[in-house]
Amino acid sequence: MNKVDLETSVNHHIAISAIMIKRVFYKILSDNKLNITPEQWNVLYRLTETDGMTISELSNAIYKDMANTSRMTKKLETAGFVEKRRDDIDKRIFKLFITDKGRELTNQLHKCAFESTMVATEGVEEKAKEILVKSLKQVILNTENFLK
Numbered sequence: 001m002n003k004v005d006l007e008t009s010v011n012h013h014i015a016i017s018a019i020m021i022k023r024v025f026y027k028i029l030s031d032n033k034l035n036i037t038p039e040q041w042n043v044l045y046r047l048t049e050t051d052g053m054t055i056s057e058l059s060n061a062i063y064k065d066m067a068n069t070s071r072m073t074k075k076l077e078t079a080g081f082v083e084k085r086r087d088d089i090d091k092r093i094f095k096l097f098i099t100d101k102g103r104e105l106t107n108q109l110h111k112c113a114f115e116s117t118m119v120a121t122e123g124v125e126e127k128a129k130e131i132l133v134k135s136l137k138q139v140i141l142n143t144e145n146f147l148k
Helices: 010-031 038-049 055-062 066-078 100-121 126-147
Strands: 084-085 094-098
Touching: 010 038, 010 126, 038 055, 038 066, 038 084, 038 094, 038 100, 055 066, 055 094, 066 084, 094 100, 100 126
Parallel strands: none
Antiparallel strands: 084 094
16 A cells, blocks of 8 residues: 655645745735735736736636636726726627736735745755756646646
8 A cells, every 4th residue: 555654745745835835925915015815916927927818818827716716806806906808809708907006016026926935945056946846847737637
C-alpha cells in the first residue's frame, strides 16, 4: 500500500505554501488599507493584461468557476474598478474592462504583490526560484490535463 507522508508530500507543501502566501498577501493588503482580496487582485491583473474579456474567459484565466468570477467582478464593478459592456457584435455577450480607478489601484496592488513575493521567497536563490516556477507550471499542466 502506498502511504502519503505529509512531511515529504509535494501536494501538501504546495497547499500549505499557497495558504501561507495568501495570508501574507491579505496582511500586506490590510496594512496598506486596501479593501480588496488576492482573488480580486487577480481579476484586475488579468484585465490589465487583456482588457475586454468575457466572464468565461476570465474564469479560465484565474482558475475560478463562473459563479465566483461573476461575484468578484460584480463587487469590483460596484466599487468602480471594473466596467461591464455589451459586445459590439453580439449584444448577448458582456465584456469586462478595467476602469482608470481600477488601473490606479492595480499599480498599488503590484507593489503589495511584489512585497508578498519578497516575503515568501526570502533566502531562496534566484536559480531555485526559476526551477520552482518551472516545476509549478508543470504541476499546473499535469493537473489541467488530468481534469480534461
